[in-house]
Amino acid sequence: MTAPLPAREGIAPSYLWLPEGRWPDLLTFLVQRFPHLGEAVLRERMARGDLVDEAGRALYPEHPYRQGMRIWYYREVPTETPIPFEAVVLHRDARLLVVDKPHFLPMAPAGRFLQETLLIRLRRQLDLPELTPIHRLDRETAGVVLFCLDPASRGAYQSLFERREVSKQYEALARYREDLMLPLLHRSRMEEGKDFFTMEEVAGEPNSETLIELLARRGELAHYRLSPQTGRKHQLRLHLASLGIPILNDPFYPVVLADKGDDFSRPLQLLARSIAFRDPYTGGPRQFESSRTLDEPAWQTAGEVAVQNSSTLP
Template sequence: MGRQADANAYVPLPVRGGVAPSYLWLTETLPGGMLRFLAGRFADVTLASWAARLQRGEVVDATGQALAADSPVRNGMRIWYYRELDEQETPIPFRERILFQDAHLLVVDKPHFLPMIPTGRFLHETLLVRLKAQLELPHLTPIHRLDRETAGVVIFSHNVQTRGTYQSMFQKRVVKKVYEALAGPIEGRDFPFTYKSRMVDGDKFFVMTEEEGEPNSETLIEVIERRGDIVRYRLHPHTGRKHQLRLHLSSLGAPILNDAFYPVALPCKGDDFSAPLQLLARAISFDDPITGQPRTFTSERTLDWTG
């Protein structure tokens, strides 16, 4: 698919219903016109859909000029369009909560099941699009990510001038993150302890696995409380690998409750919202690089002991 525009670039289409336009650079001069090109380039979008968008003037060049079905396809062109879904999205029945906003940042308490950004079959039912539509912040961008299945604190930038300063905190690993999870007991360990492993891509593109070698992931694990066979853990990730906490607890014999990926990737549950992953980004702390003020943001959500 196309790419989202850089915040400093000229964008010939406005944000619409919270959805920012996407763009595509053309790298060939091709015969047959724009409709034929678009239908061939985006196999998951129907010819009729592209024809309707062109007719509505919703595919434009870099100057904002509407393109037609027979407009030439030239190497070096940049075209702009809105991403759409051919099928209606299922509403996600959980709402985000705004924890903090200033001239630079927006801090949000994300619910389970809500994706961060448009991807695949999700567009309007994503945290970014919801917030853009609600708050009219066209330059809103997440400066770190949570999995769709994970709830909790996430930070956005909405100020282009200071975005890089805040992003650098995460790159330098000076941000402290605390998670909580519900899982079975980990046997044979004295708490707290640090678990390290070497994480690599698994045989399925959406999961990770561990292999022998120099560790590249590290998590400090504490016990908060135990009720029967379920333990509430406090997790301090010292690295930020994809699915790190989920894989680490699974490797220790205590997969997080309702984890559909670890230890075994289960069939997709589609729009079943009945069993949220019991993983919560509880808090984020850092010294604000603009003001020098210590900041801590804490989720107001709780995990479900009933599973």
């Protein structure tokens, strides 16, 4: 599928299939579909030629509504708060880009984030318009993440994750439990929670698995190594919360906290420390490791922080 609009500032155009229904013109439909934008903004974008059909022809407000038609446009976010943290490139070759991601920086455009995302920053800074992520990290999580420079090679690397041929290790700071025997292989069935953005453990055949090991203990906190054997959404965060040791500063588990907005002072203490696999093209081993560390001041205030987001602790 070739887009009729070029990428702009690292951002590829989006598209929308016009659904079944009757509207007197295209603008009337768009106002109903995107009420948060408003008619004035939509008219201004159409006047700039930023909405086109599949042939790249500009669409105007009075254009007839045609069910099944696909329109292309540039997504825009008018007010984006700058995220004051930078990624570090660990490795680059003809196919792979390996990056050490900071906390708080989203992987790719979504919601209120567009330019302030790792993918768009890298496309702009490195002049790599076709760069795509091979896997993902949560916005709150820091550490090693892989991107593909060559779209034709992406599938081979993604297949490694699907076949569980990638070894990943994470580190986390969380409450210490005297009665928790470690190392522990925690297995559970995870499904989407009541909130669309969270997960929960339910009865049934396990579909997630994490090896949990203790690296160090200082007072009320412990430094854990986490080795996921599966790759479910929020798996590590949910597994530790379910064991009564939620990761420090987690805004979602065990309970969803109030949105802290643009407060960058309390990063989730979860780090994707390393990733290893056998390269599908060269056949040789590849291993990459983050140079970041978890928040050392957290050790200093263990008595205070260990009770944050701990409403379900025993």
